[in-house]
Amino acid sequence: MIELSIVVCCYNREDLILLAIDSLHNQTLSTDLYEVIIVDNNSTDNSYQKIQDYIIDKENFKLFLETNQGLSYSRNRGYKEASGKYIAYMDDDARANPDWAEKILFDFNTVIPNPDVVGGKILPIYEMAPPDCFSNDFEVRSWGENSRYLPINLAKFGFSGSNMIFRREILEEYNGFSTNFGMNGKKLRMGEDTELFFRITKKYKNIYYDPELLIYHWTP
Numbered sequence: 595m596i597e598l599s600i601v602v603c604c605y606n607r608e609d610l611i612l613l614a615i616d617s618l619h620n621q622t623l624s625t626d627l628y629e630v631i632i633v634d635n636n637s638t639d640n641s642y643q644k645i646q647d648y649i650i651d652k653e654n655f656k657l658f659l660e661t662n663q664g665l666s667y668s669r670n671r672g673y674k675e676a677s678g679k680y681i682a683y684m685d686d687d688a689r690a691n692p693d694w695a696e697k698i699l700f701d702f703n704t705v706i707p708n709p710d711v712v713g714g715k716i717l718p719i720y721e722m723a724p725p726d727c728f729s730n731d732f733e734v735r736s737w738g739e740n741s742r743y744l745p746i747n748l749a750k751f752g753f754s755g756s757n758m759i760f761r762r763e764i765l766e767e768y769n770g771f772s773t774n775f776g777m778n779g780k781k782l783r784m785g786e787d788t789e790l791f792f793r794i795t796k797k798y799k800n801i802y803y804d805p806e807l808l809i810y811h812w813t814p
Contacts, residue, residue, distance in 0.1 A: 596654075597699055598628040599762075600682045601672030603665055607686040608639040610812055612648055617689040619652060623696040629654045631676050633668040636661060666771035666786045673765045680712075681765055684809060685756035689719065691808035698759050701804050709743075710798040711760050711791075713753030714807025721814045733813050737803045749801035752791030757809040768793055 600618055604611050618630045632649070634642045634657065642659070649655035660671040673681045680702055684690060694714075701712045716735035735754040737744060752758065771786045795801065 596627065596629050596678045598623070598680050598682060598695055598759075599631055599673070599676030599678030600628060600684060600695065601631045601633065601669060601676065602684050602686055603633045603635060603660075603668035603672060604637060604641050604645065604686040605635045605665075605668075606637045606639045606641060608637075608641045608644055610687045611641050612644055614684065614686050614688055615645065615648060615655070617692075618684070618695075619655070620692060621690070621695045622693045623699065625654045627699065628695050629656065629676070629678060631672045632657045633660050633672045633675075634658070635665070635668045636663055662773075664773055666773045669786075670765075670770035670773075673760075673762065673770060676762070679762055680759055681762050682759040683755055683757075685811065687812040688716075688756045689810045691810070694807060694809065697804065697807050701802060701807070702759075702761075705802055707800055709761075709802035710764060710800040711752065711758065711794070712802045712804060712807065713737075713758045714803070714809065715805045716754055716757050716809045716811050718813040719810045721812065733811070735811075736805065739805055741802070741804045741806070743799075744801045744803055746795065746799065749799065750792055750795045751788055752795075752801065753787070753803075755787045756811055757807060758787065764794055764798060 632645055645657050660668045718733035772789050
């Protein structure tokens with residue numbers, strides 16, 4: 595029975611998307627417990643074909659085309675196509691630690707009180723060695739080194755979009771991400787993650803941070 599649905603939204607990432615979804619194929623969690631929902635948002639490169647070729651023999655991977663342009667449309671399509679109790683989001687230029695999915699379910703099933711949302715740490719994968727003047731802090735996304743429920747002043751800002759996991763019914767209740775925010779093709783728009791957390795934390799307060807939920811994000 596599928597417990598966890600991992601949504602990866604893709605736009606023109608033929609150079610990196612297979613690394614992302616391969617990291618999700620090589621998880622320690624049984625494939626009976628999770629699925630990977632890939633949503634292509636009108637890519638104009640070879641992303642769709644590469645994904646299709648990769649997943650052809652992988653029963654727990656599914657590919658969908660979202661014709662409405664915009665990351666929020668794709669993220670919303672992802673949770674609507676998913677069958678899992680929990681919906682995780684990871685970016686198309688990221689890679690998951692091998693135990694990421696397993697740790698997600700562990701947190702939802704064992705932490706008391708039960709979390710509404712779980713998130714973790716994001717560390718950079720540098721395209722090349724950064725200069726000495728560059729600080730890792732520019733690219734690390736973290737709420738510290740200790741697992742904890744975030745106080746409301748932090749919880750309302752939530753987690754970065756490449757490492758956030760929701761109880762499915764919360765996304766359904768709030769109709770997911772606002773399509774007024776988020777990347778739209780090559781148009782740079784931000785804030786869809788934070789806007790959603792601003793809405794949901796008015797009611798849902800159990801926002802749990804686990805630094806052992808590790809995602810690595812490509813950094814040019």
